[in-house]
Amino acid sequence: xxxxxxxxxxxxxxxxxxxxxxxxxxxxxxxxxxxxxxxxxxxxxxxxxxxxxxxxxxxxxxxxxxxxxxxxxxxxxxxxxxxxxxxxxxxxxxxxxxxxxxxxxxxxxxxxxxxxxxxxxxxxxxxxxxxxxxxxxxxxxxxxxxxxxxxxxxxxxxxxxxxxxxxxxxxxxxxxxxxxxxxxxxxxxxxxxxxxxxxxxxxxxxxxxxxxxxxxxxxxxxxxxxxxxxxxxxxxxxxxxxxxxxxxxxxxxxxxxxxxxxxxxxxxxxxxxxxxxxxxxxxxxxxxxxxxxxxxxxxxxxxxxxxxxxxxxxxxxxxxxxxxxxxxxxxxxxxxxxxxxxxxxxxxxxxxxxxxxxxxxxxxxxxxxxxxxxxxxxxxxxxxxxxxxxxxxxxxxxxxxxxx
Amino acid sequence: xxxxxxxxxxxxxxxxxxxxxxxxxxxxxxxxxxxxxxxxxxxxxxxxxxxxxxxxxxxxxxxxxxxxxxxxxxxxxxxxxxxxxxxxxxxxxxxxxxxxxxx
Numbered sequence: 001x002x003x004x005x006x007x008x009x010x011x012x013x014x015x016x017x018x019x020x021x022x023x024x025x026x027x028x029x030x031x032x033x034x035x036x037x038x039x040x041x042x043x044x045x046x047x048x049x050x051x052x053x054x055x056x057x058x059x060x061x062x063x064x065x066x067x068x069x070x071x072x073x074x075x076x077x078x079x080x081x082x083x084x085x086x087x088x089x090x091x092x093x094x095x096x097x098x099x100x101x102x103x104x105x106x107x108x109x110x111x112x113x114x115x116x117x118x119x120x121x122x123x124x125x126x127x128x129x130x131x132x133x134x135x136x137x138x139x140x141x142x143x144x145x146x147x148x149x150x151x152x153x154x155x156x157x158x159x160x161x162x163x164x165x166x167x168x169x170x171x172x173x174x175x176x177x178x179x180x181x182x183x184x185x186x187x188x189x190x191x192x193x194x195x196x197x198x199x200x201x202x203x204x205x206x207x208x209x210x211x212x213x214x215x216x217x218x219x220x221x222x223x224x225x226x227x228x229x230x231x232x233x234x235x236x237x238x239x240x241x242x243x244x245x246x247x248x249x250x251x252x253x254x255x256x257x258x259x260x261x262x263x264x265x266x267x268x269x270x271x272x273x274x275x276x277x278x279x280x281x282x283x284x285x286x287x288x289x290x291x292x293x294x295x296x297x298x299x300x301x302x303x304x305x306x307x308x309x310x311x312x313x314x315x316x317x318x319x320x321x322x323x324x325x326x327x328x329x330x331x332x333x334x335x336x337x338x339x340x341x342x343x344x345x346x347x348x349x350x351x352x353x354x355x356x357x358x359x360x361x362x363x364x365x366x367x368x369x370x371x372x373x374x375x376x377x378x379x380x381x382x383x384x385x386x387x388x389x390x391x392x393x394x395x396x397x398x399x400x401x402x403x404x
Numbered sequence: 405x406x407x408x409x410x411x412x413x414x415x416x417x418x419x420x421x422x423x424x425x426x427x428x429x430x431x432x433x434x435x436x437x438x439x440x441x442x443x444x445x446x447x448x449x450x451x452x453x454x455x456x457x458x459x460x461x462x463x464x465x466x467x468x469x470x471x472x473x474x475x476x477x478x479x480x481x482x483x484x485x486x487x488x489x490x491x492x493x494x495x496x497x498x499x500x501x502x503x504x505x506x507x
Contacts, residue, residue: 099414155405158412193405195414203419210415218420224413232413243407 002071004178009170012140013079013105013163014039016147017047019185022077022103026054026065030084031042031117032167033107052219059084063091063102063385070100071206073197078102081167082109085123089130092160096131096233098207101154101161103191104132105147108279108331109167110366118367121165121278124308125332125340127162130297131233133240134309136278137165138264140175145257146306148185152247155192157240159233164308168367169280173330184254237310244307260304262312263319268301273383274356275302275314276345281329281370288375298383305341313348320345321354327382329361329375329400336395360397368401375400418481422501427461431479441491445469455483455492 007015009368013036017025025044027037043049050153059080066076080088085106095102106124110116125133135150137143139239143165150161165171196204208358212252214225224232241262248261264287268274275285292298303319305312328342337343358380365369378400406412435455439445443452448468456464463473464483472483484492 099412156407157410158406190405195406196414204417205417207415208417217417219418222418223415226415227411229415232411235413236410239409 002286004176006174006176007140007217008035008172008174009140009143009165010035010107010172011039012143012179013147013165014043015179016144017077017103017105018043019180019182020077020103020148020151020189021075021186021191022049022051023149024054024065024069024076025078026053026056026062026069026076027078027080027162028059028062028084030059030081030109031236032109032119032171033079033081033084033105035171036105040077058075058092059088063088063095063104066102066104067091067095067098067100070095070102070194071098071196071198073192073194075155075192076100076102077104079105079107081107082111082117082123083111085127086111086113086204089127092127092130092132094207095160097229099158099193099233101151101158101162101377103147103150103154103161105143105163105165107167108164110196116366117167119169119331120365120367121164121330121332122365124162124164125334128309128340131159131237132309133157133159133161133244133307135161135163135307136305137163137170138280138283138304138306139177140170141177141257142306143170144177145255148180148189149244149247149251149261151192152189153240153244156243156247157236159237159240164279166280178257180255188251188254191278205211212322241307241310241312241315260306262307262315264303264304265305265319266272266302268303268319270299271301271323272299272324273301273327273379274320275327275329275379276305276320276341277329278305278308278341279331281331284372285329285375287372288379291376292383294377296380296383298380300379300383308341311344311348316345317348317352320349321352323356325359325383326356327359327361327379329363331362331364333362333397338395342397358395360395361400362397370401418485426475427478428473428475431474431477431497433479433481434474434477434497434500435479435481435483436495437470437472438491439469441489442470442487443489443491452488454486454488458482458486476507 069076110120154161246260252258284301292300329340330341456466463477465471
């Protein structure tokens with residue numbers, strides 16, 4: 001076991017990519033992602049990483065280069081944030097439809113307009129329907145571990161994986177973490193091979209115009225049409241939850257960390273009120289939960305959601321069966337409707353017998369501070385009202401920390 | 405290596421006749437070669453073969469008497485345009501339908 005070091009979240013991500021032996025890095029700098037790509041380019045220039053660094057002119061090209069590399073059977077990585085992620089949106093759909101196991105770190109940042117370089121989750125949320133697996137880290141150790149596990153997952157299920165971590169809260173703060181040792185990582189993450197890898201010896205056309213109907217190929221084998229291919233992506237994304245759990249167990253056996261790959265509950269066992277959140281805010285809530293239990297005698301727990309797509313509906317619904325109230329705090333929403341995560345949780349609970357009362361809070365957009373005190377107060381107030389609010393009113397998101 | 409429980413359906417195809425369907429059905433006019441003026445047919449030598457070289461669908465054979473595979477010829481007319489001795493003419497496909505006026 002290696003010794004803990006103290007570094008930034010961005011350097012943690014770069015170290016994981018180095019350990020994963022990524023062979024092609026194509027990235028365009030954008031705040032707050034920039035230090036990840038800087039670190040990777042330094043490692044490659046210093047000969048500490050055997051990879052090709054492609055300095056592209058845009059995020060769209062960054063993903064296009066990763067698609068090309070992965071199609072040639074090469075392990076590819078990129079990272080971005082905010083508008084950069086949106087600029088590669090078309091290519092995100094392509095990478096997923098082509099089933100290429102690309103791994104990307106998204107250092108979550110608000111989307112312009114107006115320009116904001118600060119944190120929220122709207123960038124990742126806006127790309128939730130691209131067919132990418134989306135996971136969220138809560139601290140630096142999880143950034144390292146999740147990025148390594150993401151390569152393994154992507155290559156087992158052939159679906160690209162987006163590792164999300166909060167801009168500044170995680171990307172630029174320094175925290176102790178243990179970098180896994182290279183020997184164990186090599187055992188955990190075998191070399192990437194791709195059965196359709198482009199080679200002049202066996203030419204193939206990949207993802208050309210695909211007819212609405214299934215067809216017989218030149219060898220007389222029936223090949224799916226567009227809809228069959230997309231249905232398979234949907235089905236296999238759902239099955240990826242189980243594979244993610246298996247990978248976590250293997251990781252735990254080798255490195256001694258893990259155990260909560262999909263949801264990470266804290267003091268939820270006897271909780272009347274369960275908070276649900278993603279990313280660093282979920283860790284911040286642990287302090288709030290402790291205070292509410294200790295000072296106010298309220299039975300509160302926090303359920304961190306680690307995997308957002310595929311959405312683990314059954315796992316979440318089952319975890320919330322004994323709660324009376326569920327408070328969903330999030331940094332992204334579907335404008336004109338409600339919090340994106342809130343809507344997903346509500347729909348996950350629908351087929352289940354117990355339907356706890358749900359409450360939606362929008363917090364921290366564009367980096368608006370989320371003082372722990374304000375989380376404590378909103379929770380305390382909500383619990384004291386015993387949540388008598390009529391359903392329709394409770395269903396509308398409450399915005400925390402507005403100043404106008 | 406993908407997990408054996410996963411099918412990983414993608415659109416990948418090796419090139420070959422019929423891979424995009426019987427594209428001959430797209431055709432409105434078909435190329436007809438006049439062997440009395442076609443250079444390799446007339447000289448009995450492997451010469452010219454520009455129709456073979458320039459066909460975008462690779463349906464012209466490189467033979468002394470070039471043959472066109474009408475299952476896949478889309479009737480684009482490039483061969484007729486490029487033939488240096490105007491040996492290829494584009495004839496409406498309808499003329500070849502059964503019962504078409506033979507005039």
